[in-house]
């Protein structure tokens with residue numbers, strides 16, 4: 001008997017009809033002779049609606065209470081799904097994150113899984129039950145409080161359970177047919193990828209492809225879990241995210257895909273003395289303020305002043321606290337001013353074949369230049385090139401780059417549901 005973990009995203013369980021449709025699929029998997037553990041997200045845009053509601057009652061919701069609020073979303077869908085399956089004559093039982101043994105650190109809103117002790121899930125499976133688990137949530141042993149794993153975190157719940165239960169397969173059901181060469185909501189001619197390495201998927205997820213939660217991909221790679229990303233609206237094969245063994249020959253496309261991210265902002269520290277230790281000082285201040293820095297660019301200093309500018313990007317949500325921390329140390333660092341720009345977009349092209357192919361950057365810059373799109377910052381890794389542009393040009397940028405690298409397919413990609421929120 002195989003053990004299959006299935007995760008259903010919000011748009012797959014958006015209303016009663018969808019829950020019944022998903023329940024049928026789960027029952028079929030069970031009837032085919034598999035043990036089934038289901039991880040479920042909150043219905044539709046529930047999490048966003050709860051966040052909006054919190055924002056209406058207070059500008060800065062207390063993180064502990066926000067997690068209490070948001071975890072209610074998954075609790076609703078898990079119970080509805082379990083009772084639907086029961087109504088279809090199969091045994092099913094729902095569990096919250098803490099009942100499922102999802103132990104996390106104490107960081108509300110961005111908790112990391114530190115241990116998974118799925119004792120109750122094992123018992124329920126042994127008793128022949130289908131197990132339904134609320135995604136996105138965990139429990140911290142020290143504070144004895146409920147936590148959440150960050151937006152999109154149900155994917156990570158599913159992978160962590162698949163690893164802890166030594167599942168044979170972890171299926172991520174969503175509102176598109178798999179992982180595409182770009183977001184199908186932006187690029188109509190995006191092509192579905194049949195097989196992608198975890199390494200490339202990691203870069204795409206980190207660059208903003210929200211089809212998979214970044215930490216889910218990290219977890220899957222570390223624990224050797226194979227992911228199958230597919231649509232809950234049909235039976236088509238989706239995308240396999242694989243972990244090739246060392247020496248295994250995988251055909252590597254030069255470019256696997258294009259991703260975009262509008263969640264970052266840029267800070268420029270203007271007039272920094274160009275002497276040893278200043279960058280260390282600035283980024284120590286930012287580190288202490290909890291800022292996750294992404295790209296960094298330092299200009300050549302002007303010979304006459306001996307001053308330079310340092311720009312970096314970070315999540316918009318961390319912008320205000322980073323600015324505040326830098327302002328507090330202005331005299332100690334000796335810079336002139338700070339500039340804040342939250343109208344940037346980041347585009348990344350990802351592909352393992354880049355390692356052995358020169359000229360990818362030139363092709364990228366040419367495509368953007370032909371479209372009249374200005375590049376403000378550039379950074380590269382072994383298998384990724386990222387550029388910062390204006391936010392309002394990002395979708396056009398993704399489309400022209402997708403075409404320039406020959407990724408456009410013959411057919412239009414289908415988006416089955418969801419609001420893309």
Ligand code: ADP
Pocket residue numbers: 008009010011012041152173174175176178179180181182183184185208209210211212257415418420
């Ligand atoms: P779920 O609610 O099922 O977790 P998400 O909204 O989190 O679904 O993720 C699915 C969405 O990810 C798709 O609807 C699509 O708009 C978006 N997306 C972004 N980049 C990609 C990509 N490269 N391939 C597929 N989908 C992508």
Ligand code: ASP
Pocket residue numbers: 009010041042047048073135136150151152153154155
């Ligand atoms: N419901 C949560 C969110 O919208 C978690 C998830 O769907 O993965 O972010």
Ligand code: MG
Pocket residue numbers: 009152155210211212213
């Ligand atoms: Mg998601």
